[in-house]
Amino acid sequence: MAKVTLIFKLPYYTEWGQSLIIAGSAPALGSWNVKQGLALSPVHEGNALVWCGQVSVPAVFTCEYSYHVVDDHKNVLRREAGEKKKLVVPEGVKDGDVVEVRDWWQDASEALFLRSAFKNVIFSATDNAKRQLQSPSLSKTLDPEDIVVQFIISCPRLAAGSTVVVTGSNLAVGNWKAQNGLKLNYVGDSIWKAYCVLRKSEFPVKYKYCQVSEAGVSSLEFGPNREVDVDLSSPKPSRHILLSDGSLRV
Known part of the structure; x- marks a missing residue:
């Protein structure tokens, strides 16, 4: 059976004596038993503290999971808010x-916007229900210099008829021109995804998500540029990077 190595990375600041564990629906992630979940280790990357862990899974693999802050005895001190990640x-x-899964910690404020009852009242989630579901696909044959990046963003507050693109510092994402950006596919539950194949030499790439109205008017998300980079010094660099980027900053 074909196997792949999953690497999880989560920027998160903890206090002394605390650590992070992933618990999930698969046996490799403890079957929801936190004490048997995947323990993460902290690594300093610039000014950030990033918690990392890896596990071997079948090449065809789907699961739900969430992050937990635990003490030295693996007692849960805090867990992510909202629904489980997929x-x-x-x-x-x-x-x-x-x-490689580059993740985010979902806090209570983000979870509130993802709750269907809140969305239905405030942002008319019925508009999302009408959107056509599409599965992003990758048709290109990869060579050793290629790395596949999957952009994943939650847009619970997207206006009716709007779509989402990624634009940034590379031709594959439009060179900062929204009209040439990478179009994301709506996959359900307010989530938009798209694949992009980049050469190793093209990293790092700075980017932002952009919403495009039904009339074609584009507006970049607020905040600093996002960035994706790869560690080419690793003996086996990641071939696929899943950028779980949280929510669109509006």
């Missing part, structure tokens, strides 16, 4: 590939 290993991965 992970789907991308199609086309090969035996031995490394799939």
Whole structure:
């Protein structure tokens, strides 16, 4: 059976004596038993404290999971708010590939906007219900210099008829021109996704998400540029990077 290595990375600041564990629906993530989940280790990346862990899973793999802050005895001190995260290993991965999940901690304020009752009252989630579901696909044959980046963003407050694109510092994402940006597909539950194939030499890439109205008017999200980079010094760099970027900053 083909296997891939999943690497999870989550920027999160903890206090002394605290650590992070992933618990999920798959046996590799403890079958929801936190004490048997995947323990993460902290690494300093610039000014950020990033919690990392890896696990081997089948190449065809889907699960739900969430992050938990625990004490030295693996007692849960804090857990993510809201619904469980969903992970789907991308199609086309090969035996031995490394799939990197760059994640985010969902706090209570973000979880509130994702609750269907709140969305129905405030932002008319019925508009999302009318959107056509599409599965992002990757048709390109990869060579050793290619890295597949999957952009994943939650847009619970998207205006009716709007779509989402990624634009940034690379031709594949439009060179900061929204009209040439990478169009994302709506996959349900307010989530938009798209694949992009980049050469190793093209990293790092700065980018932002942009909403495009039904009339074609584009507006970039607020805040600083996002960035994706790869560690080419690693003996086996990630072949697939899943950018779980949280919510659109509006």
